[in-house]
Amino acid sequence: MQRTQSRFAARLARANPTAVFLVTLVLVLVAFFTPGVVGGLLTLALASAVVALLVTTWAVQTPQTRAIRLLVLTLLVTVALVKLL
Numbered sequence: 498m499q500r501t502q503s504r505f506a507a508r509l510a511r512a513n514p515t516a517v518f519l520v521t522l523v524l525v526l527v528a529f530f531t532p533g534v535v536g537g538l539l540t541l542a543l544a545s546a547v548v549a550l551l552v553t554t555w556a557v558q559t560p561q562t563r564a565i566r567l568l569v570l571t572l573l574v575t576v577a578l579v580k581l582l
Contacts, residue, residue, distance in 0.1 A: 506553055529576070537580035544573040
């Protein structure tokens with residue numbers, strides 16, 4: 498690990514991409530299909546995870562990747578607000 502690299506980034510780099518994808522897929526499906534306030538709160542939790550990922554990796558991402566991640570964040574927050582209201 499480099500001196501400037503955070504422990505969170507190092508753990509992300511070691512994570513199994515397939516397992517991360519499957520866990521994220523399950524969490525998204527549960528959040529989207531859970532009705533009402535609970536589904537909205539789960540969706541907001543997913544949005545906060547996207548924010549953490551954005552903050553951690555912002556400096557090394559291309560502008561296209563940044564735009565896609567911001568779009569996903571916007572969609573998650575929109576879905577969460579719709580479910581909460």
